[in-house]
Amino acid sequence: MSEDSGAAPWTPANEVERRLRAAADNSDLAELLGILAGVPLYLPGFQDGGEPADTGRQRLLTRDRDGVPYLPVFTSPEGLHRTVTADGWRATSLAELARTTPAGWGLAVNPVTPIGVLVAPDDLAALLPDATELAGFTPATELERLLRDALAALDGEVLLDLLVTARVTVPTQAVDVDGVATIPVFTSPQRYADFFAGxxxxxxxxxLDLVEVLRQWPDAGFRLVVNPASPIAISLPGHRVPGLLAHAAALAARQTGPDADPADGADPDPATRSDAAGVPVDPTRDPARPAADPPPVPPPIPQQRAGGVADLLRGGEG
Known part of the structure; x- marks a missing residue:
């Protein structure tokens, strides 16, 4: 693969690449992967046996790094054509690539750009939930069944929708999980009992509603983990809590926007009501009863914090 040294400086081609640039500038590899997990990716296509380049059957381009083959993939067709000479491209996703990339291969996402990331072969396999664990998991609630299915599909948008409308059980004290100050929340008594057993x-x-927990978040030094130590565990660093609240507001706006057409004089669907800030509210709560007091969340003794995905490297020449 090559890049014209005389070409204009790299610039983002879309909103995804602008978000990736911000994460890269902050050296936030976990955020980079979180973005990549939910966006379309573009695999260079090369005609093979006369078939079009955008079919499922295509010759794959790889680039070796330290003796390991890496499959280049991009977050825009513009970035793809700027970096490699290809007959076309095929749309894919991180989930599909993690399942179908040959064993021993890694991914080079946006190589030779400021938002490039190399995902080593071992790390690529680790991006997927354990299919065996998910298949053997018994949900205690309908919400847990939906979370399991969204995790199996790596459907980030559905996961976020489910989370911001969830009602959860929260200990009134943070805990230390793998050396990280963590606020755990649980979607059923069974998940709570499983975690604290022993x-x-x-x-x-x-x-209370998860959005109430998010509003009371102490600071970015605390991690949010939904159903820790379970096959449907979901973890977010504290600095992403405002983004989760913003997603809740956007979801409420979609549900109560101009397309919504409740009957004249009728109350909107209780399941889609939102407060003045645009955040969904619990339809079962008595409006005359004040909301629960914020749960106190004293920090645990600081310990060594766990890193993100092991051995992720920024992409580039070398």
Whole structure:
């Protein structure tokens, strides 16, 4: 693959690449992967046996790095054609690539750009949930069934929608999980019992909407983990909490926007009501009863924090 040294400086081709650039500038590899997990990717296509380049059967281009083959993939057709000479491209996703890339191959996402990331072969396999664990998982609620299915499909948009409309059980004290100050939340008593079994802790809890937990977030140093130590665990660093709240507001706006057409004089669907800030509210709550007091969340003793995906390298020449 090559890049014209006389070409104009690299610029983002779309909103995805602008978000990736911001994450790269902050050296936030976890954020980079989080973005890549939910966006379309473009695989260079080369005619093979006379078939069009955009079919499922195509010759794959690889680039070796330290003896390891890497499959180049891009977040825009413009970036693809700027970097490689190809007959076309095929749309794909990180989930599909993680499942179908040959063993021993890695991914070079946006190589030779400021938003380039190399995903080593071992890390590529680790991006997918454990299919065996998910298949053997027994949901305790309908929400947990939906979370399991969205995780199996790596459907980030559905996961976010489910999370911001969930009602959760929250201990009134943060805990240390793998050396990270963590606020765990649970979607059923079973998930709570499974996590605390054998930990010797008997913490008081409150049950409330997840968005209420997010509004009371102490600071970015705390990680959010939904159903920790379970096959449907979902983890977000604290600095992404405002983004989750913004997603809740956007979801409420979609549900109550101009396309919504409730009957004249009728109350909107209780399941889609939102507060003045545009965040979904619990339809079962008595409006005359004040919301629960914010749960106190004292930080645990600081310990060594766990890193992100192991051995991720920024892409580039070398």
């Amino acid at each position: 930990r010797g802790l008997d913490l008081p809890t409150v049950t």
